[in-house]
Amino acid sequence: MAGRISLRRLSGLIRKETLQIIRDPSSIGIAFVLPVCLLVLFGYGVSLDAEHVPIGIVVETPSATAQDLVSSFYQSEFIDPVPYHSMKQAEDAIMHREISGAVWLRSGFASDLLSGRQAPVGVILDGVDANTARIVDGYIMGSWYAWLSRYVREKRAGYLRPAVELRHRIWFNPAVRSRNFLVPGLVAVIMTLTGGMLTALVVAREWERGTMEALISTPVTKGEILLGKIVPYFVLGMAGMVLTVFLAIVVFQVPFRGSFFTLAVSSALFMLTSIFMGLIISIGAGSQFVAGQVAIVVTFLPAFILSGFIFDIGSMPPPVQAITHIIPARHFVSILQSIFLAGDVWPVIFRSWLWLMGLNLIFFLIIMRKFHKRLL
Amino acid sequence: MEILFRIIALTRKELITLLVNKKSRLVLILPPIAQIMVFGYAANFELNQVPVAVYNQDRGSYSRELLAHFDSGTFRLVRNLTSSEEIAPVIENKQALIVVQFGPDFSSDILSGREATLQLIVDGRNSNVALIALNYVQQIVSGFNRELAIQHRRINGGDQGTVLVVRSWFNEMLDSHWFIIPGIVALLTIVITLEVTALSVAKEREAGTFDQLLVSPYSPFEILAGKSIPAILIGLIEATLVILIVVFWFNIPLRGSIFTLYAGLFIFILSAVGIGLMISSISVTQQQGLMGAFFFLVPAVILSGFATPISNMPELVQDLTLLNPMRYVLVIVRGVFLKGAGFDLLWSQFVPMLAIGIVTLVMAALLFRKRMG
Numbered sequence: 234m235a236g237r238i239s240l241r242r243l244s245g246l247i248r249k250e251t252l253q254i255i256r257d258p259s260s261i262g263i264a265f266v267l268p269v270c271l272l273v274l275f276g277y278g279v280s281l282d283a284e285h286v287p288i289g290i291v292v293e294t295p296s297a298t299a300q301d302l303v304s305s306f307y308q309s310e311f312i313d314p315v316p317y318h319s320m321k322q323a324e325d326a327i328m329h330r331e332i333s334g335a336v337w338l339r340s341g342f343a344s345d346l347l348s349g350r351q352a353p354v355g356v357i358l359d360g361v362d363a364n365t366a367r368i369v370d371g372y373i374m375g376s377w378y379a380w381l382s383r384y385v386r387e388k389r390a391g392y393l394r395p396a397v398e399l400r401h402r403i404w405f406n407p408a409v410r411s412r413n414f415l416v417p418g419l420v421a422v423i424m425t426l427t428g429g430m431l432t433a434l435v436v437a438r439e440w441e442r443g444t445m446e447a448l449i450s451t452p453v454t455k456g457e458i459l460l461g462k463i464v465p466y467f468v469l470g471m472a473g474m475v476l477t478v479f480l481a482i483v484v485f486q487v488p489f490r491g492s493f494f495t496l497a498v499s500s501a502l503f504m505l506t507s508i509f510m511g512l513i514i515s516i517g518a519g520s521q522f523v524a525g526q527v528a529i530v531v532t533f534l535p536a537f538i539l540s541g542f543i544f545d546i547g548s549m550p551p552p553v554q555a556i557t558h559i560i561p562a563r564h565f566v567s568i569l570q571s572i573f574l575a576g577d578v579w580p581v582i583f584r585s586w587l588w589l590m591g592l593n594l595i596f597f598l599i600i601m602r603k604f605h606k607r608l609l
Numbered sequence: 610m611e612i613l614f615r616i617i618a619l620t621r622k623e624l625i626t627l628l629v630n631k632k633s634r635l636v637l638i639l640p641p642i643a644q645i646m647v648f649g650y651a652a653n654f655e656l657n658q659v660p661v662a663v664y665n666q667d668r669g670s671y672s673r674e675l676l677a678h679f680d681s682g683t684f685r686l687v688r689n690l691t692s693s694e695e696i697a698p699v700i701e702n703k704q705a706l707i708v709v710q711f712g713p714d715f716s717s718d719i720l721s722g723r724e725a726t727l728q729l730i731v732d733g734r735n736s737n738v739a740l741i742a743l744n745y746v747q748q749i750v751s752g753f754n755r756e757l758a759i760q761h762r763r764i765n766g767g768d769q770g771t772v773l774v775v776r777s778w779f780n781e782m783l784d785s786h787w788f789i790i791p792g793i794v795a796l797l798t799i800v801i802t803l804e805v806t807a808l809s810v811a812k813e814r815e816a817g818t819f820d821q822l823l824v825s826p827y828s829p830f831e832i833l834a835g836k837s838i839p840a841i842l843i844g845l846i847e848a849t850l851v852i853l854i855v856v857f858w859f860n861i862p863l864r865g866s867i868f869t870l871y872a873g874l875f876i877f878i879l880s881a882v883g884i885g886l887m888i889s890s891i892s893v894t895q896q897q898g899l900m901g902a903f904f905f906l907v908p909a910v911i912l913s914g915f916a917t918p919i920s921n922m923p924e925l926v927q928d929l930t931l932l933n934p935m936r937y938v939l940v941i942v943r944g945v946f947l948k949g950a951g952f953d954l955l956w957s958q959f960v961p962m963l964a965i966g967i968v969t970l971v972m973a974a975l976l977f978r979k980r981m982g
Contacts, residue, residue: 257894257896257897259894259896259897259900260896262900263900267900267903267904270904271907271908274908274911274912274926275908275911275912277922277923277925277926278911278912278922278923278926278929279911279912279917279922280917280921280922281736281737281917281918281921282921283918283920283921284921286920327778328948328954329954330940351772353772353773353774354772354773354774355774355776356773356774356775356776357775357776357777357778358775358776358777358778358783359777359778359779360777360778360779360780360781360783360947361779361780361787361788361943361944361947361948362785362788362918363654363777363780363783363784363785363787363788364654364737364741364785364788365918366777366780366783367654367741367744367783368740368744370744370775371740371743371744371747373773373775374747374751374773377773395750395751395754395758396719396724396725396753396754396757396758396761397675397719397724397725397726397727397750397753397754397757398724398725398726398727399726399727399729399746399747399750400726400727400728400729401728401729401730401731401743401746402728402729402730402731403731403732403733403736403739403743404700404730404731404732404733405732405733405734406733406734406736406739407733409733409736409739409740410736411736411737413736414733414734414735414736414737426903426907430899430900430903433899434895434896434899438895438896441815518632519632520630521808521812521815521895521896522633522808522812522895523630523632523633523636525804525807525808525895525898525899525902526633526636526637526804526808527636528899529800529803529804529807529899529902529903529906530636530640530644530800530804531640533903533906533907533910534644534648534796534800537910537911538648538651538652539647539648539651541735543737543916543917544651544652544653544654544916545654545656545735545737545738547657547658547659547660547706548653548655548656548657548658548659548738549650549651549657550650550657553647553650553651556647557651570734570735571734574733574734575701575734578701578702578703580702580703581702581703
């Protein structure tokens with residue numbers, strides 16, 4: 234770092250920056266109001282658990298067997314059956330997005346089943362949302378299976394019974410509540426925005442308003458200017474982080490199985506990368522306008538799509554997986570999902586810490602290269 | 610006529626200020642192309658190369674036969690475990706997402722007609738991935754059961770019984786790329802539009818040029834037009850670029866009419882411009898403009914149905930999404946791409962979006978004026 238750091242000058246700069254933060258309420262808004270609003274909104278709003286999915290049911294010829302099968306759909310907590318008289322009506326409803334799929338019992342269903350002929354059950358799914366369609370397929374299969382095993386028991390039709398039964402256990406999140414993995418991920422996405430946004434404009438603003446030139450004429454060093462920017466926003470960002478994590482645990486009841494020490498170290502490392510990223514944008518862009526544009530592009534979408542918060546990184550093509558490593562949120566999401574749901578899993582946490590430290594180092598070097606204390 | 614000239618002059622000035630700066634030009638052109646390429650591959654719910662560990666105590670051949678059904682594209686065998694103590698660390702350290710466990714009697718149970726069980730342990734940290742993986746395995750097992758039943762029948766001469774015959778409309782292979790990638794068109798369009806509009810008034814206000822504009826003979830409507838038209842143009846051009854990549858690079862079928870698609874995108878951009886200009890005219894500083902942009906953009910994207918369905922949200926949040934223009938355009942874009950839907954199916958999406966656009970644009974024009982005092 235250029236020159237020695239004088240604590241007196243540094244504290245002066247920090248004081249100045251803090252006053253500026255207090256003066257423009259939008260900084261406080263970014264640090265506290267934005268994270269809280271977003272977490273509450275998303276914590277309630279974002280869910281991959283499809284419940285009460287409307288499914289059309291068409292029974293061409295009513296019979297006891299058909300009624301029995303239909304009742305198992307009514308018993309499912311995930312399906313809301315909607316009766317239709319003909320397949321034509323049901324297909325129309327799928328086109329208009331009124332139902333997500335339809336189950337079709339042809340007129341010969343019961344008699345065919347009794348006389349030992351093939352009695353297929355038709356299912357049509359709205360495949361536009363492929364992920365939901367697959368989940369709905371699973372629900373329908375579950376209800377159908379429940380009916381089949383009941384039928385086999387009652388009619389002693391052992392030949393219909395499947396040979397292999399699948400039993401599964403889902404660890405860390407036995408109720409498969411998607412909120413439990415989405416909320417920790419949201420913390421990372423939201424903190425990327427906060428950290429990046431807090432600092433994206435601060436250096437560009439000094440240049441634009443000419444106050445940087447005033448700073449240049451003083452004996453403060455480059456390192457002091459940078460530290461004067463980093464320290465107050467780091468403190469502000471971490472305070473926002475504490476609030477967000479607190480909400481995640483208290484309001485959303487996400488289990489917290491790791492230690493607060495690991496969480497604190499990880500958060501600090503991550504907050505630093507976010508702030509560094511904001512500073513790089515601010516230094517590189519030159520004007521606040523361009524800095525703002527860049528911040529919109531590089532903070533939110535990559536953290537949303539490439540962090541593993543919602544889309545599985547292991548399933549991406551290898552070149553894209555390589556790109557995800559330069560997104561700090563990816564490592565933080567990985568840490569948070571483990572700390573919250575599984576505990577301090579050191580192999581996972583160490584790997585992510587190393588990446589975050591590496592990114593911090595790279596970002597720091599870029600800042601030191603790009604930031605000059607001289608007139609352009 | 611004169612109004613037209615004045616609007617053209619304002620539009621020209623606005624386009625020049627947006628595009629004269631080389632950095633600003635790069636920010637508008639490069640990221641959308643890079644993002645559609647990367648996100649197009651990254652954003653989907655398909656599972657690839659899921660790491661599987663196997664703990665096989667069975668000495669018979671059926672367990673191996675069933676394992677052969679785990680196809681190599683979706684699953685990848687990473688380890689054979691030799692004791693049950695190894696299961697926990699393998700899952701915790703994320704070496705395997707799934708552990709498949711066969712008991713010692715698996716094959717002999719099948720042979721003697723008893724029910725054989727297959728034990729599956731899944732890492733639930735990402736519950737969606739866990740459910741999809743579980744679903745895949747369920748399908749493998751039911752396929753295996755059907756094969757066994759056919760073999761068995763060949764010996765005993767039985768019947769066919771009942772099966773589920775599932776067909777998926779619009780997206781026969783249930784490929785979630787088809788769902789997400791058309792959505793990215795809307796996603797990048799709203800990002801670009803906000804980028805262009807959200808800071809534009811605040812920037813002029815900080816520089817003092819907005820006051821000059823207000824004291825000039827321009828009416829608020831003309832200033833509004835001068836600010837909106839460049840943003841609409843840029844939004845439409847970017848959208849076209851992204852659509853070309855979606856159709857020709859990612860080969861997503863475009864089954865409906867281009868006219869319906871563009872009508873939807875145009876109204877969507879209109880509403881996004883209205884919101885962007887509204888944010889911009891409320892903000893005093895560019896930092897406030899940036900915060901406002903995020904305050905709108907992030908919820909608009911996350912609560913749009915882009916990645917997680919709106920129908921899964923609580924009623925209150927669902928009602929809130931009615932104010933979100935992105936919610937409607939996603940239905941339009943996906944409807945046109947995958948279903949070939951026309952106005953008859955989609956008009957209910959056009960109307961609210963148009964209403965949002967008109968209201969926000971009018972509000973923005975009113976706010977221009979009010980800020981003067």
